Amino acid sequence: MATVFAGHVSAQTTKIVSGSTKFSVKFILGTCNGTFDAPRGEAVFNEKNPENASFDVKIAAGTFKTNNNSRDKDLKGDKYFWVEKYPDxxxxSSKVEKKGDKYQATGTLxxxxxxxxxxxxxxxxxxADGSYSLTxxxxxxxxDYKIGEKDWKLKDIVTVNLQATIK
Structure with missing residues (x-):
């Protein structure tokens, strides 16, 4: 009688359990800071095998807040995010690799x-609980993503800060 043993896989599919998504863009009056709801989705990650990692993450486009109701309403419209048609x-990711003391996820945004x-x-x-904090x-x-048009009052480059805890 033959016995087959299955090896334990150290990287497993996990859920994003908490997080935050912040952004900033400069405009004529200063900097507009805002937030989206936390990212959601699945991740496979283990620092010992980053080449086996993968991410499938979504952020609800209509959840942003900039502390300006009029601006938020405009940003949800078809000129910017068009959240009615494109909600996420x-x-x-298609590849994850270690780069020095950090990592890099290459994929489709x-x-x-x-x-x-x-x-x-x-x-x-x-x-300590086995979860990972990713930033x-x-x-x-x-x-590049048809978010608004060229405008001398608004810079083209947006800085995004993403944090997620996966478990």
Whole structure:
């Protein structure tokens, strides 16, 4: 009688259990800071095998807040995020690798009806309970994704700060 043993896989699919998404963009009167609801989705990550990691993350486009109701209403419309037609901002990785003391997730970022390959740097810290805290800060050009139009009052580059705890 033969016995087959299955090996234990150290990286497993996990859920994002908490997080935050913040952004900032400069405009003629200063800097507009805002937030989206926490990212949601699934992740596979283990710092010992980053090449086996993967991310499938969504952010609800209509959840942003900039502390200006009029501006928030405009941003939800078809000139900017068009949240009625495109409710999610989506990132799906195709490759994850270690880069020095950090990591980089390469994949497809989709906003509105535009998908582009991007490389997002991130830090990963293993917590005492076995969960991971992941943080990423990156810049995107809003015009690449049809978020608004060229405007001398508003810069094109948006800085995004993403934090997620996966377990």
């Amino acid at each position: 901002i989506h990132f799906k 989709t906003m509105r009806d535009v998908s582009k390959t991007v490389a997002l740097p991130f830090d990963a810290k293993k917590n 990423s800060s990156f810049d995107i050009n809003r015009l």
